[in-house]
Amino acid sequence: MVTLDFRTLTVPVGIVRMLEVIFTCISFSLVASVGHRTEPFWTWCMFTWCFCFCITILILVLEFTSLKSKLPISWDDFTTAFAMLATLMVLAASVIYPDSFACSTCSKQIGATVTSCVAFILYAIEVGLTRAKPGEISGFLSSVPGLLKVLEAFVACIIFICLGDYNYAQYPGLQWCVAVYSICFIFALIVILFTIGRLLSLFPGPFNKILIGCNVLAVLMYATAVVVWPLYSFKNNPRPNNCSQVVACTWNKLVVVSFMTCFNLVAYIVDTVYSFKLVFFVSTT
Template sequence: MVTLDFSTLTVPVGIVRILELIFTCITFSLVASVGHGAGSFWTWCMFTWCFCFCVTFLILFLEFTSLSAKLPISWEDFTTAFAMLATLMVLAASIIYPVFFTCSNCGRSIGASVTSCLAFILYAVDVGLTRAKPGEISGFLSTVPGLLKVLEAFVACIIFICLDNNKYSQYPGLQWCVAVYSICFIFALLVIIFTICRLLSLFPAPFDKVLTGCNVLAVLMYLTAVVIWPLYSFRNNPRPSNCVKGIICTWDNLVVISFMTAFNLGAYIADTVYSFRLVFFVSRT
């Protein structure tokens, strides 16, 4: 039986989600009214705002009707993981759209950029409201290591978007880097899926120790990628003269991958530090 719970719309996180709905709806409506842009970046931005709007609406609906309690998933982990993912996606869209599609005399484009930035702030607040506080008992994805797993998977997706098959297929070193990105992404994705679906008991060893070991391995693998990717990508490969500012070219994608590789290395190092703290210090006390 469906029970309507109006309190889910009046608590702080409920109000924030309603505002997320409003601002993402305004954003993709303004962008759609401006017209279709060329390239995959416009599609990515529109997908981001529409996706976040639809999932946020679904979360509000399921909590309002109390159906969320009947789902065979960890609802707390799902909502926190989505809030983190939406924060990263909207942040990327809030940077990409103004850079490539906003002009000084386009009021609707500027308005869409502003509302997208406001939506990003709201999703960041959502993460702060739903993540686990010190001393609270909650799902893994509500903790800092869980949020880092979502961040690591998202950064890997950005890397995959920027990959050029014709480039990395020529060098075994770059192929190794792609293998590093893929292996670490698959593990992060499995952790997220297994946590949401409450399947962590299927791990063949204690989850915290498996997580720590894989994080250490990921740090070592990303350390090699941080060195190898720029070495093979930019050796005898200066920036082409036809790469115009404001237009992404293949060489710029190599820079993005190099930066994201270093960024993900930092995320995995932080993840490893938290994992060691949980396994060797918190568990003993």
């Protein structure tokens, strides 16, 4: 039997989610009113706003009707992971869209950028509201290591997008870097999906210990990619003179990959240190 829970709409996280729906809707409506474009990054921005809008409405409806208890998933892990993912996606859209498509006289594009930035702030607030507090019992994705897993997977997706039209097969070193990105992404995705699906018991051993081992391995692999990727991708490849737009030029995409590789290395280091602290220090006190 479906019961309506009005309290879910009046608590802080419910109010924030309703505002997210409003501002993401305004963002894609303003952009759509300007006209359709075929550029991949325009499609990415529109997908981001529409995706976040739809999933946030779905979460509101499921919580309002109490149907979330009928789903065979860890609801808190799902909502926290989505809030983190939406924060990163909307942040990327808020940077990419004005850089590529807005101008000083484009009022609708500027308006869409502003509402997108507000939506990013709202999703960041939701992450803060749903994140596990110290000493609180919650799901893995509500903890700092869980949120870092979502961050690591998202950064890997950005790397894959930038690699879309680049021939990395010309050097074995670049192939190794792509293998690093792929292996680490697959493991992060498995952890996220298994956590949401309550399937962590299927791991062949203590989950925390396996997670630490894979994080250490990811740090070592990413440490090699930080050196190898720029060494081979920029070898005999100076910046073209016509490479003016940040996201449209292939050479600039290689710079983005280099930066994101360093960023993910730092994320995996923080993830490893935090996981070590939780397993070997907090659990023994």
